[in-house]
Amino acid sequence: MEQVTLSANMNKEDSTWEPKLLGFLCRWCSYAGADLAGTSRKKYPANIRVIRVPCSGRVDPLFILKALRLGFDGVLVSGCHPGDCHYQSGNYFARRRMAITKKFLEYMGINPKRVQVSWVSASEGAKFAEIVTEITQELKEIGPNRVFNDERQGNGTEATE
């Protein structure tokens, strides 16, 4: 029921449309960085919804597709800086997987910029706030994600962008 309302809103394409951003943050670096943004009272758009994962290497490309299918306009995957992974090498796997996922999205006709990967350490609260602000702005320019729009409304046909 909620989802239908969301899709209906998106169709209006009026000035009140706000992009929905899903963030996968690793618990050691980026989630702590996001917490630091809060502790230092940095303001950033409320468009992001955060999922805490142990490591960016836990992020299954399936999650990205699922998020886009459910109606998110963009996905952020963020972990420790390369070389600083709490689990030694998880972020390297994440980096490769996301690179391939973006290619795949492009192939499917989805703007690969909807998926962003960035490295935010536990001390980079300000950087986290900046990244969310930037991506939200970028998604506003790209516009609503309508690829699975019809499917969500039950028409069964798919659009590309």
Place this chain on the structure above:
Amino acid sequence: MGSEPRIGVYVCHCGSNIAGTVDVKELTEFARGLGSVIVARDYVFMCSDPGQEIIGNDIRDLGLNRVVVAACSPTMHELTFRRVCQEAGINPYLLEIANIREQCSWVTEDKQMATDKAKAMLSAAVKRVYYHQPLEIRKVPFNANTLIVGGGIAGIGAALEIANSEHKVYLVEQGPSIGGHMIQLDKTFPTLDCSACILTPKMTQVGSHPYIELMSYSEVEEVSGYIGNFKVKIRKRARYVNADRCNGCGLCQEKCPLKVDSEFEAGMGKRKAIYVPFPQAVPNIPVIDTEHCTYFLKGKCRLCEEVCEVNAIDFEQEDEVVEVDVGAIMLATGFSVFDPTPIYQYGYKRLDNVITSLEFERLVNSSGPTTGNIVLKDGSTPQSIAIVHCVGSRDKNYHEYCSRVCCMYALKYAHLIKEKTDAEVYQYYIDMRCFGKGYEEFYERISGEGVNFIRGKVGEVTDRDISEEEKGKLIVVAEDTLLGSMIRLPVDMVILCVAMEPQPDMEAVARLFNISRSADGFLLEKHPKLDPVATTTDGVLIAGCCQGPKDIPDTVAQASAAAARVLAMISKGEVEIEAAVATINENLCSGCKICSLICPYSAISFDEEKEACRVNEALCKGCGACVSGCMSHAIDLRHFTNEQILAQIDGTLT
């Protein structure tokens, strides 16, 4: 899973921290409408005793078997609320936190948007907790040996505290002797007791302590394992001197024909190619500096070998790698001093008699190269000395932070100069920061000793005179911000109070021990106020200046705190390890072994009989990299299962 989920939702106001931005009443009402939610309540401080009681009572009275707390970050109170669950009789893993403070109310200005975001986060948490499974907390024995890296006052203090409780300590020091920066200092503020006099007894205690194994001239090469059970490889670099034979007579040093700048004397004095850095060194065993030794460079000399009466010199010695098992690791790797050469206008290394604070410490030290006489390069006694504060500290071009000790040692210098010479002393300061016990009193005392204070940052130190009076002098140019005018002051000597900065290899150290660094480059503590000695890696502690600039009392206090933490773990004797580990469904596993290639901990092995992979739960750290790499979707990560994460994604769209 057992019975049907019965979820309780608890919304915290956190005073006005959350309630000031998020409409907590509306949020609680919203929670009541979510699936499987039996009860939803709000309270002003959920983490307080009455708050915890509300949750505990509901679990017991309403038969809840899942709990969602919408409050601060899980890093703050997840453990608190897990304990509440456990005490009320449900598994601690049946809890989920919605972080509506750090990641919602504190970062959002608009109240409506903040409330909407909080609703989404809460709904996600409720959907996620529906799929939570009880997990078993496993315990493993805690190894009572400790590794301490760094033999400065922090490492020495901590080593003695732990060893005095009759638990083994491996103390690893990179240099040939322990003592750190403190042993280089002359007097210590504000009491003016001699640094070496208070430190050397502790050093000798370390050297002879039955429970301390001192590994000087050594480096940690590899760390593996986890809290309670670390395996550490330590490289003992070749000293080319047999430690068992050497009796520390010092004849080799005396006869060695090669002189080089001494690191210990901060370049103010010389040492030989075979040397102990200073007479009170622990251990008192020389090392041969292969970078300078004539034999290592040209293949002949070996004079030290000839003169050594106990045949301790061994040119064939090689590095030795030893492996030790420890339960906890403490890093006390200290700081390094800022090199002011890049600040061209201060003339360091360009102009004679512009020296750093550490160089002055050696100059004024009675065991130093001038036996404590404050002299200029030409041997004469200075008539006037300028002390420049905040060189490289509180400077956006170099280090933004305050180094915390410079104001105080600058005052100490003024006193020592006044004591030993008739020179005029000028302090160029930005702000005087005398914050510790007895520090303000020390400031008052030195102010009364006829020291000149000039408030202003020095713009330039130059030798270009413009008047007769300035001839042959160093001219310090600064704006006196209290007078509001530029002043030029001719002096004989300039002391630059240089910043404390992270050791140059700090990045490698952080990587080796798998911990983070803060924006200033020092090691990052777990919590800046409430847990300044722990790190994000359990079992790895930090103490002293590797965490940030501090004075000796603070360093000693932090080292003792870290030692107490180690002793607490040792006395408990066992440690809880990650319950959220990966599991493999053997029926789905195709035996491709990709997961075992991904796993950085070698926790996955292949069972030939079942033709399936298997996770060693003691080794698995729960990163989940294998889960998203499995082609057959045969692996899942407990507490971060696909089901839980997908439900959470779905929930956020409410």
